[in-house]
Amino acid sequence: MSLDLNTIWFILVGVLLTGYALLDGFDLGIGALHLLARKDEERRIMLNAIGPVWDGNEVWLVTGGGALFAAFPHVYATVFSGFYLALMLLLVMLIFRAVAIEFRSKQPMLWWRRTWDISFSVTSVASSLLLGIALGNIALGVPLRPDFEFAGSFLGLLNPYAILVGVTTVSLFMMHGAIYLLLKSEGDFHEKVRVWVRGTIIFFSICYTVASMATLLFAPHMVATIKAHPILFVVSLLNTLAISNIPREIYHGRDFRAFLSSCAAMVALMTLFGIGMFPDIVVASNNPANSLTIYNAASSHETLSIMLVIAIIGVPLVLTYTASIYWVFRGKVKLDRFSY
Amino acid sequence: MDVLILARLQFALTIAFHYIFPPFSIGLGLILVFMEGAYLATGRPLYHAMTRFWVTIFGLMFAIGVASGIVMEFQFGTNWATYSRYVGDIFGSALAAEGIFAFFLESGFLALLLFGWDRVSPKMHFFSTIMVSLGSIFSAVWIIVANSWQQTPAGYHLVKTASGTRAEIVSFMDVVLNPSTIHRLSHVLSAAFQTGAFLVVSVSAYYLLKGRHREFARASLKIGLFMAVIAAPLQLLTGHASALGVARTQPAKLAAFEGHYAASAPGAMHLFGWINDQNERVELSVAIPGMLSWLVSGDSRTAVTGLNAFAPEDRPPVNIVFQTYHAMVAIGMALLALSLIGAFYWLRGTLAQTRWLLWIFVFAVGLPQLANQLGWMSAELGRQPWIVYGLLRTKDGISKVVGAGEVLASLILFSFVYLLLFALFIYLLDHKIKEGPIEEELGLAGKAVRQ
Numbered sequence: 104m105s106l107d108l109n110t111i112w113f114i115l116v117g118v119l120l121t122g123y124a125l126l127d128g129f130d131l132g133i134g135a136l137h138l139l140a141r142k143d144e145e146r147r148i149m150l151n152a153i154g155p156v157w158d159g160n161e162v163w164l165v166t167g168g169g170a171l172f173a174a175f176p177h178v179y180a181t182v183f184s185g186f187y188l189a190l191m192l193l194l195v196m197l198i199f200r201a202v203a204i205e206f207r208s209k210q211p212m213l214w215w216r217r218t219w220d221i222s223f224s225v226t227s228v229a230s231s232l233l234l235g236i237a238l239g240n241i242a243l244g245v246p247l248r249p250d251f252e253f254a255g256s257f258l259g260l261l262n263p264y265a266i267l268v269g270v271t272t273v274s275l276f277m278m279h280g281a282i283y284l285l286l287k288s289e290g291d292f293h294e295k296v297r298v299w300v301r302g303t304i305i306f307f308s309i310c311y312t313v314a315s316m317a318t319l320l321f322a323p324h325m326v327a328t329i330k331a332h333p334i335l336f337v338v339s340l341l342n343t344l345a346i347s348n349i350p351r352e353i354y355h356g357r358d359f360r361a362f363l364s365s366c367a368a369m370v371a372l373m374t375l376f377g378i379g380m381f382p383d384i385v386v387a388s389n390n391p392a393n394s395l396t397i398y399n400a401a402s403s404h405e406t407l408s409i410m411l412v413i414a415i416i417g418v419p420l421v422l423t424y425t426a427s428i429y430w431v432f433r434g435k436v437k438l439d440r441f442s443y
Numbered sequence: 444m445d446v447l448i449l450a451r452l453q454f455a456l457t458i459a460f461h462y463i464f465p466p467f468s469i470g471l472g473l474i475l476v477f478m479e480g481a482y483l484a485t486g487r488p489l490y491h492a493m494t495r496f497w498v499t500i501f502g503l504m505f506a507i508g509v510a511s512g513i514v515m516e517f518q519f520g521t522n523w524a525t526y527s528r529y530v531g532d533i534f535g536s537a538l539a540a541e542g543i544f545a546f547f548l549e550s551g552f553l554a555l556l557l558f559g560w561d562r563v564s565p566k567m568h569f570f571s572t573i574m575v576s577l578g579s580i581f582s583a584v585w586i587i588v589a590n591s592w593q594q595t596p597a598g599y600h601l602v603k604t605a606s607g608t609r610a611e612i613v614s615f616m617d618v619v620l621n622p623s624t625i626h627r628l629s630h631v632l633s634a635a636f637q638t639g640a641f642l643v644v645s646v647s648a649y650y651l652l653k654g655r656h657r658e659f660a661r662a663s664l665k666i667g668l669f670m671a672v673i674a675a676p677l678q679l680l681t682g683h684a685s686a687l688g689v690a691r692t693q694p695a696k697l698a699a700f701e702g703h704y705a706a707s708a709p710g711a712m713h714l715f716g717w718i719n720d721q722n723e724r725v726e727l728s729v730a731i732p733g734m735l736s737w738l739v740s741g742d743s744r745t746a747v748t749g750l751n752a753f754a755p756e757d758r759p760p761v762n763i764v765f766q767t768y769h770a771m772v773a774i775g776m777a778l779l780a781l782s783l784i785g786a787f788y789w790l791r792g793t794l795a796q797t798r799w800l801l802w803i804f805v806f807a808v809g810l811p812q813l814a815n816q817l818g819w820m821s822a823e824l825g826r827q828p829w830i831v832y833g834l835l836r837t838k839d840g841i842s843k844v845v846g847a848g849e850v851l852a853s854l855i856l857f858s859f860v861y862l863l864l865f866a867l868f869i870y871l872l873d874h875k876i877k878e879g880p881i882e883e884e885l886g887l888a889g890k891a892v893r894q
Contacts (some may be wrong), residue, residue, distance in 0.1 A: 155554035158509050162550050165516050166542030172520065173539040176531020177606065183520025183527075184842035190521055191853040194514050195860055201510040202864060205503075209871055251528075251606055252844050402532040403602070403611040410536055417543035424551040431555065431562050439561070 108407040109397040112174040113381065115414055119170055121373040123163035125279075125366050130157045132280020134200065134227020135273060136299055137220060145292050146220060150204060150443040151436045152287035156428065157204060161197070173410050177251050177400035178384045185245065185253025186237060189260055193233040200226035208443040228273055235272025239265030242376065243322050244386035247393040251400070254389065264321050271310040275372075278303035279365045282349070285358040289435045297353075300361075304350055311346065324386065325379030335378055342371035449850040450522045450841050453857065457514050459816055460861045464508035466815055469583060469632065470639015470670075471501050472576035475556075477666055479569050493663055494572075495560075496880035497643070501575075502557050503875065507868050509550070514857070516542075522850065526830055526840030532611045533599055533618055534589050541585035549578030580632065587628045588619050593831050594822070595692045597621035601834075610834065626688045627822075630681040634818070637674035637778060638811040643667030644785070645808035646876055648801040659880050661795060672786045675779040682775060683738070689825075690739045693832060694748040695757065696825035699764040701735050702728075703749045710735030710747035715769055718762035723751070725765075759827045768821040774814040781807055 130153035140146045153160075172179040183190055199222055207219035243264050246254040281300045288296050318325050329335045345368035352361035380386070384400055387393035401407065475497055482490035516538065519527050527535075555563055555571035563571070598617025599610040612618060644667035650660035690697045697703075702718050702725040703710040712735045716728025733743030750758050781803065788794040794801075826832055830840040 155558045158506070159547070159550040159554065161509070161513070162542065162546040165513060165546060166539065168516050168520075169535065169539035169542040172527065172531055173535030176527055176535055179520045179531065179535070180524035180527040180842075183517055184522070184524035184845050187521055187842075187845050187849050188852070190517060191856065194517060195856055197513055198510045198860055198864070201506060202867065205506040206867060206871065209874070250843075252524075254844075399605065402535065406532045406536055406612050409612065409615045410539060413536070413540050413543060417540075417547075421543060421547045424547065428551050428554050431559060442558075 108404060108411065109401050110382075111411065112170075112401070112407055113377070113384070113397045115411075116167060116170050116174060117373060117377045119163055119167035121370055123160070123167055124369050124373060126156070126160035126163055128276045128369065129153070129280045129283035130160055131227045131231045132276035132278065132303075133284055134223050134280070135231065135277045136280060136284070136303075137224040137227070139299060140292075140295075143216065144438070145295075146216075147208060147438055147443065148288055148292060148436045149284065150207065150223075151438060152284055153204075154443050155432045158201070159425065159428065161201075170410075170414075174402055174407060175384060175395075175397070175400045176402060178395050181247065181251050181253055181385060181395060181400075182237075182241075185255065186240075186260060188257045189233055189237065193230060193237075196226040196230045196233065200230060204443065231273045231276045232269040235269035236260065236265045238272065238376070239268030241385060242268065242318065242325055242379065244324075244388035244394075246389040247385065247387035247395070249390075249393055251393070251395060264317055267310075267314050267317055271307075271314040274303065274307040274310040275369070278307040278349070279362075279369070282353075282358065282362045282365050285353075286362060287436045300353055301350075304353070308346070322379075325376075328378050328381065329375075338371055338374050338378065342368060342375060345371055446845065446847040446850055447838050447841055449847055449854055450845075451837070453522060453850060453854045454518065456854070456857060456861065457511070457518060458819070460865070461508065461511040461515055462815060462819060463812060464504050464511065465579065465583065466635035466638040466811070467504045467642060468501060468508055468639075469576075469579045469635035470637065471497060471504065471642060472572075472579045472639070473636060474639055474643055474666060474670060475501060475572050476576050477670075479572050483565060483569055489658060489662055492880045493659060496659070497663075498556055499875060500642075500646075500872070502553070503868070503871055505549075505553060507864060510864065511861070521853075522842055522845060523830075523840050524842035524844070526835065528606065529609050529835055529840070530593075530831060532609060533592060536612070536615075537585050537589035537592070537618075541582055541589075545578050545582035545585060547578075549575055549582065552578065583632055583635065584628060587631055588621075588624055591624040591627050592618055592621050594627070594826055595621050595623040595688075596831055596834055610831070622692050623685075623688050626681060626684040630678070630685045630818075633674050633677040633681055634811065634815055636670055637678060638815060640667045640670035640674055641778070641804075641808050641811050644671060644804050645806070648804035649876065650879070651795050652798060652801050652805065656879050657795075664794070665789070668782070668785050668789060671778070671782040675775075675782040678775050679779065682772070687739065690747070693825065695750065695753050695759060696764070696822075697739075698748060698750045698752075699759045699761045699825050700768045700821065702761060702765050703735060703747055704751050705749040706751040707746040707748060709733050709744050710739075710749070712738065713765075713769065715773075716765070718765050720761055756828065759825050764821050764825045767817040767824065771814050771817040771821060774810050774817070778807070778810055778814070781810075 133149050133153055137146060137149055140149055168179070203219040203223035203226065207216055207223065210216070237260075240260050240262075243262070245260075248254045278300070281296060281303045284296045285293065285300060329339065345364050348364040349361050349368070352358070352364055382397045383394045384397060385395040387395075402410075475494060478490055478497060479494045481487075482494055519534070519538075552571040552574040555568060556575055559568060559571065596610065598612060598614040598619075598621065600613050601608055602611045643663050647660040647664035647667060650656045651664065686697065686700070689700070698710075701710055701713060702716060704723040709732070711730040711732045713725055714729045714731075716725040716730070718724075719726050736745040736747055737743040739745065739747060750761065784800065785794065785804065788797050788800060828836050828838070830837040
């Protein structure tokens, strides 16, 4: 495999989306768990655990979308117009979620807070589910016309495999979010979160096992590359080790290392996904010749080079201030007058 | 209804709603830099309280701006897929650059701005304020670059590919500095500064009228008015430069601005009027003959290209472009007059007692907003029937696989969402304004903790 510009951009878009999954993943997961907390103070700790960072986390998705548009405009056009209603729903969910986080603690009334609590939780689950369903359909392949246009239907996107990937995504984010919350909470609430962590690890393990078997059965092309290059099986192995390491670290009370393991598992999962897709980006389930690849869907060589320069300047900056922000807001959540 | 109309309506709704917020945050962002800078320089608790209060307002603007902005980033692909395939090579780069250079900067440092008061040093906090302000300005830069390229495409060539013809980049510099970027950007930015300035002026005037937070209101009013006085004439200058640019690069749009039909004749400037498209005349108007020619070339006898020089299918809708343009100019003049009258009373030292003017200021916050919306409408409707001027028609840019029913469904959905969002925004803004700055802080330095 030669590392040409198209491959580099396939990896870069993957890095942005993986960054999104790692970061927004925990705050979507915390949203999914939100209603499990019964006390107002506990819910505020959850909101403030993600308070300073959630909108920065969402920027990874926006920038991922922008990078996809710039590097692979045909993928951007085909997927976003093809998955029209699903995407509109996702956008509405993300808007409501932002609004719920922002507005919930602005008024003390019980009905006000309860309404936004429910919105926050429902939209977090729905966003994760929709993202997972989109991912599932991309893995499975969708019908495409020779002119690259989507030839399926909205209901066709709601197939069992895609929904399974959707539910798995929800469970992964819940586990990831619960572990993040361990880092951010203390006292009785911390012990309560520890129980959630156990529950979500079990939930995720079941989903993950079923989804892996379903992939082998119904989307075998996703593992064809690994079959052809057995050395890549190392990634599967690392993925399994990372996942197995999570309960071990939790058992020993090393919460930060558990969080790192969860991150490593997500990186490995996205890498496996990337290996499975490469060099396709959207597989045409009706006729492989119609598939969108990193070549026929890409921008010109000139644009990919210019964008690479932009990425080389921009990405280190982004990583620097993302890391700085997390460093400044490290440690347990303390509610103060600036809090949500 | 047909899918083209619906898709255009949806785009108009999305961007009109979104465009309420970025000008506020760009303008207010710069004002925050002044306020916090003044605090660091003087150490006066008043400036600290001012910064804190306006930061919370900024946070509210920013949150809704982000929530509505996500839709903007994705709807080129959802509703305008054919356009996206045609321009992705160029337009996509600008959007991606906006994400990498602007959004991350803004959202990252905003966290410090809102939540970092007790976690970082005052200097670091000030640095964050500057970064957030810069981020919001960078964001305007990249989005105006993208939009200006639609108006005056440059630095590209057309390439036939397996999936159809598309525009590909030849020179990145020519794309970024296309013929309309600089004057459109300067016009949009000074409009944003004016919008932020009038927000501050409005809230401060309200406090003065109600006799609340007097010292705070006076100081805020001073900074707001100062910026308004600078921004208003800048608007005139950059607006004039934009019009000159339009005359050079988009003659059909300029002709629509003034309802100038004759293919090649000296043009008049109308103070107001109503277009009769059948008779190709401006009715009910007061006009200065030759003024358009004079503004464009410095000579009232110069011929200006008129609408009749273009085939009917290449003309923008004239009356709405005419009306939105004239209303924008009229508001711009009114804002200039208001700023100067305000400055006059300020210098006389009687502004705080001039209640009629303060009442006008309270409501004047809507004027720059209105001018922003109208100016954007005249710019984009004046670009019609093209989605990329001279290259691709709007009707050829829509998604091929999205039906009218789907667009209608999402249009209704977003109408409700935006209505709710707007109601919440007004409710919370009102709440924050009524709550006001933290009083005890006005007398104390630093970390007064409210119970």
